[in-house]
Amino acid sequence: MATTHGTRPGRIVQFATRVARGRLGLSRPRTDYRVSRDLAVPMRDGARLLTDLYTPVAEPEGTVLIRTPYGRANLPATVTAGIYAGHGYRVVMQSVRGTFGSDGRFEPGAAEAEDAADTVAWMRSQPWFDGQFATVGSSYLGFTQWALLVDPPPELSTSVIGMAPHDFAESGWSTGAFALADFLTWSYQVARQEDGGTLRTVLRMITVPWRLKRPLRAVPLRDAGAKILKGRAPWHESWLRTPDRSDPYWRPSRLGHALQRVTTPVLLVTGWQDVFLTQTLDQYRQLADRGVEPALVIGPWSHGDGGGDVLRDSLRWLDGERPGGVRVYVTGGGGWRQLPSWPPPASPRVLYLRPRARLGADPAPGGAAVARFVYDPEDPTPTIGGRLLFTPRGYRDDTALAGRADVVTFTGTPLDEPLEVIGVPRIELAHRTDTGWADVWVRISEVGADGRSRNVSDGYISRAPGGEDPLALDLDPIAHRFRAGARIRISIAGGSHPRFARNPGTGEPVWSASRLLRATHEIGPGSRLILPQ
DSSP states (O other), X not given: OOOOOSBOOOHHHHHHHHHHHHHHTOOOOSOOEEEEEEEEEEOTTSOXXXXXXXXXXXXXXXXXXXXXXXXXXXXXXXXXXXXXXXXXXXXXXXXOTTSTTOSSOOOTTTSHHHHHHHHHHXXXXXXXXXXXXXXXXXXXXXXXXXXXXTSOOTTEEEEEEESXXXXXXXXXXXXXXXXXXXXXXXXXXXXXXXXXXXXXXHHHHHHXXXXXXXXXXXXXXXXXXXHHHTTSOTHHHHHHTOOOTTSXXXXXXXXXXXXXXXXXXXXXXXXXXXXXXXXXXXXXXXXXXXXXXXEEEEEEEETTOOHHHHHHHHHHHHTTOOOOSEEEEEBTTTEEEEESSSSOOOOEEEEEEETTTEEESSOOOSSSOSEEEEEOTTSOOBOOSBSOSSSSOBSOBOGGGGGSXXXXXXXXXXXXXXXXXXXXXXXXXXXXXXXXXXXXXXXXXXXXXXSOEEEEEEEEEEEOTXXXXXXXEEOOOEEEEEOTTOEEEEEEESOOBTTSOOXXXXXXXXXXXXXXXXXXXXXXXXXXXXXXX
């Protein structure tokens, strides 16, 4: 039965939605829709979470649940909900606890499982509910879907989860070093997101690298959050002070057990330069191993990119068009490729790190080190591109890194023909330092005929005395075609700041260390790169 509940969207929203549809290459809307705003949905503890209901004028095709901390009334949110509603879906869009008028205090990850379950209980009691719904959303909106899947409701038909973590502790401390730039920048944005409208939010996103430049260099590191957050994101200090991922503090935001509960179809979307790439691949692997048969799309995107592709895939999935397997974009000119699973079968190609900054097929002679460098945390090796939440992220010209004294590079000869690498590269380093306490950053880049270098894959690990020797490190998964005439380059440094917090070199906790020591790194013979091809 058609409905006219709620009000029509405003002219600005209608215009912006039409523009977005055109720019993203989406089909024309199937129906008009109405919006009922600020419905108060009760939670088990008495809190009420504000929720907007988008209802198609035509008979709805189904119901979509979106739970977000980023607001319901801003233009991106209303346009996204409007696209789903115009496609024929009833949309339930809710502001999570402690955000944009919803009761309670926002503590990332802490209450999402309970609140998601209570929201579904409310949906069951509504006269419009037809007994089935789907969930969609990216980033934290994807995390809220994993929270619901901790105890999947029988009415859930499918999930579309884009570029999302299921484990906050893994996001912050998986390398042993704190993901400083991502966590501090996100905390700053969330803490201030209700200060003004969309324009001010966009301005903050543009200027945040400049605003955080000095706080990110603070010593001790706990002062960084105090200087910029001013008590408005108390969770940040808890993240920084809890490197032990098994600590009870992390339990509510570690949702790996949800991966063992899912039985409904799941579409996973990520990008090769997405900060949550490795978690998404872990999600895929665990679901596939259980026979759930998820679908996976990996594009040439950074976090939050790929809007048109992601929305089109999402709508097709909700409509029942659900191709299986894995669809990946092979960067470097390879284009889209369909694979039966991830990772595909591969044969190893081994390249050895050799003296005089060379990378070749033969091992270096035994004896002397192939390279040495000094990492100085007072002048840390800078981050250039890579899998970051915010700019400057993604694929970048990183030629300048090769000119730094604290970076050693190993570059191969020009390739006679294109080389496709699809899978997880691995580096094995004969590595030691004079302090024992040190980080290791490794990057694969492609060097063009003009000598300019561009990042392809990164790896990072924090080391303590007595660590594994040789050091074995899996780098970021890739599907990349190195062009004929290009050269493969390996870069190694003792940090990547501000993506990761500086290792003080003293063994002290990173949040309280006030003394910074230089570390001399040595790369020995036998070090090698293993490429899947």
